[in-house]
Amino acid sequence: MDTGDTAWVLASAALVLLMTPGLALFYGGMVRAKTVLNMMMMSFGALALISVLWVLYGYSMAFGDDIGGGIVGSPFEFFGLSGLLGTAGLDGGFAATSLVFTVPSMAFVAFQAVFAIITVALISGAIADRARFGPWLVFAGVWATIVYFPIAHWVFAFNGAESETGGWIANDLLAIDFAGGTAVHINAGAAGLALAYVLGKRRGFGSEPMRPHNLPLVMIGAGLLWFGWFGFNAGSAISANGQAAEVWVTTMVATGAASLGWLVVERVRDGHATSLGGASGVVAGLVAITPSCSSVTPIGAIIVGALAGVLCALAVGLKYRFGYDDSLDVVGVHLVGGLWGTLAVGLLASSAATAGVDGLFYGGGVDQLWRQAVGAFAVLITSFVLTYLIGQAIQKTMGFRIDEEAEESGIDNAEHAESAYDFTSLGGGGGGGIGSGAGAARAAVGASSGSARGASE
Amino acid sequence: MRLVTAIIKPFKLDDVKKALETVGVAGLTVSEVQGFGRQKGHTEVYRGAEYQVDFVPKVRIEVLVDGADAARVIGVIVDAARTGSIGDGKVWVTAVEDVVRVRTGERGTDAL
Numbered sequence: 001m002d003t004g005d006t007a008w009v010l011a012s013a014a015l016v017l018l019m020t021p022g023l024a025l026f027y028g029g030m031v032r033a034k035t036v037l038n039m040m041m042m043s044f045g046a047l048a049l050i051s052v053l054w055v056l057y058g059y060s061m062a063f064g065d066d067i068g069g070g071i072v073g074s075p076f077e078f079f080g081l082s083g084l085l086g087t088a089g090l091d092g093g094f095a096a097t098s099l100v101f102t103v104p105s106m107a108f109v110a111f112q113a114v115f116a117i118i119t120v121a122l123i124s125g126a127i128a129d130r131a132r133f134g135p136w137l138v139f140a141g142v143w144a145t146i147v148y149f150p151i152a153h154w155v156f157a158f159n160g161a162e163s164e165t166g167g168w169i170a171n172d173l174l175a176i177d178f179a180g181g182t183a184v185h186i187n188a189g190a191a192g193l194a195l196a197y198v199l200g201k202r203r204g205f206g207s208e209p210m211r212p213h214n215l216p217l218v219m220i221g222a223g224l225l226w227f228g229w230f231g232f233n234a235g236s237a238i239s240a241n242g243q244a245a246e247v248w249v250t251t252m253v254a255t256g257a258a259s260l261g262w263l264v265v266e267r268v269r270d271g272h273a274t275s276l277g278g279a280s281g282v283v284a285g286l287v288a289i290t291p292s293c294s295s296v297t298p299i300g301a302i303i304v305g306a307l308a309g310v311l312c313a314l315a316v317g318l319k320y321r322f323g324y325d326d327s328l329d330v331v332g333v334h335l336v337g338g339l340w341g342t343l344a345v346g347l348l349a350s351s352a353a354t355a356g357v358d359g360l361f362y363g364g365g366v367d368q369l370w371r372q373a374v375g376a377f378a379v380l381i382t383s384f385v386l387t388y389l390i391g392q393a394i395q396k397t398m399g400f401r402i403d404e405e406a407e408e409s410g411i412d413n414a415e416h417a418e419s420a421y422d423f424t425s426l427g428g429g430g431g432g433g434i435g436s437g438a439g440a441a442r443a444a445v446g447a448s449s450g451s452a453r454g455a456s457e
Numbered sequence: 458m459r460l461v462t463a464i465i466k467p468f469k470l471d472d473v474k475k476a477l478e479t480v481g482v483a484g485l486t487v488s489e490v491q492g493f494g495r496q497k498g499h500t501e502v503y504r505g506a507e508y509q510v511d512f513v514p515k516v517r518i519e520v521l522v523d524g525a526d527a528a529r530v531i532g533v534i535v536d537a538a539r540t541g542s543i544g545d546g547k548v549w550v551t552a553v554e555d556v557v558r559v560r561t562g563e564r565g566t567d568a569l
Contacts, residue, residue, distance in 0.1 A: 209508040211501065270502045280504060316504045329504060 001095075002102035004240045009107045012235025016114040019228035020047050020121050026221025026279070027125050030328050033213040034410025035129040036420045042124035045133065046140050047117050053144055054113040055081055061149035062112065063100075063162040070168025072150040073157060081109060100162045101238045111235060112156065119148055119184045123387075125328030126192030127199050130407055133415045135400045139390060143191065147386050148183075151379055155183040175375030176355055176368070178247070179236040181291025181342040182379040189335025190383035192326055198391035199401050201325035203408060210327075215275050222279035226255060229286045233293045243354040247293040250353075251286065254293070254305030258285020261309025277313065280333060284312035287337030292345045295355035300348040307344075308337050339376055346372040458553040458566060459527040463518045464490065464546040465538040470516045476537035477520065480529060483569070486519040496544030515546060521556060523566050 024043035028036045057075040064073030078084060084105045086094040096104030120140045155177050157166030169175050233251045237244035262281030263273040288308030289301055296304055316332035346369025349359035358364030394400050406414030413419060465473060491512035498511040522530050527550050534548050558568035
């Protein structure tokens, strides 16, 4: 066991955990004032539920010994994690009974748990404002069990790391997905697309304005995601070493380049560089560098990021063309960004980086590229089909979508009996408050011009 | 007595308030309102999707004055609120039959 590595993995796990509340803010700011609490609760609900399922059987399904074909780990091998508990060591401290690489299995359990949580939470952006909370939690549990845990096994379970035999993408296909471009982002993006079809469009999609009600929340969320993502990517080295450091840098620079790329598209196409675009570019860059962060050079990372920003800025318009209401662009950002980043390994990988593989543009031919493509599309298709079936099953039995009246008045009230903001001192929701002094009044007037109005119809 | 009502650009509220104080106006009521005139609304763009915002936020000021002062008060408001660009707002005057000061029960111009 290496104490430095262990410290970094535990710290990284905490960083990645913060990404889910960060995502709640990122998503929450983008919806209308009458639906922000439900939006945030879908993330917090995933945080609560998946942490329990992970300990019970999720870790075991992902990292238990493969039950055949690299498809899924045995749910019983580490059921309840009891077999991984430490016992008193020679020096009186607790020694880990089993290790993953150089860290205690339990540190790896913690680190991978928060990946499962955020992947589920990411999906919620596609079905904003209209999914009943109970059925969402049922979906989250079933989806994690049937889709995420097996796919995490495909991608993250290396032979001999925790169990003798792991998943097929990691060990047989040999696609490079350092931190989860396939298992996390393509997976969540494809699932979001499927659920957007299952639940249908929001009332007024395409005709009523559905402006983000609080862009500063979006910016804070994007900031927390970026911060946490250093744990996500650099922590995926499972070691406090040079690879972690290189990955940290590629993660930073790709993200900056992506934000710039998105802003340039907006400036050229729409005339203004927007804060929502800047924040969205950050996330698009983080998604694209996730699979490729260990295999590209810092210069390569700038290319991966800049193109991610441009591609995703263009891709978020697809939903209007094809008529699906992926409300917060899980498809445009996570599916498209994840696909690009995963394929970018096959194009832009350089053996100068720690993964030690050359892509097409570095003289490596198409060998890595086809492996990346097979991994990416296998996850995409599996996730889409299974998610569609799970979603339809829930819709047909419990009913997934809220009724029209509740959707119109706002899901926060209907599902949680709360409203996010007290707009007036006279009690009740709605309306705008004027400040007492002239200066305060001016600030309040200025604030209402950009936000809450569109929300309350 | 007259009720002077003014719809102005929100950022001009402070200027108008100060200007009214200089001509001895002792009180006024302010509210946030929305609407449109020749300025119409404006367009906002989120992730490439354009949204037409139909109503523009404005501030409504209401001042009760003696009939003799109305013209001067209107002049002061118009001067203070004007930027010269579209959307500066409107001022109108209506007749007021009676006014009561709640605390003392004074009526008419004594209550102003």
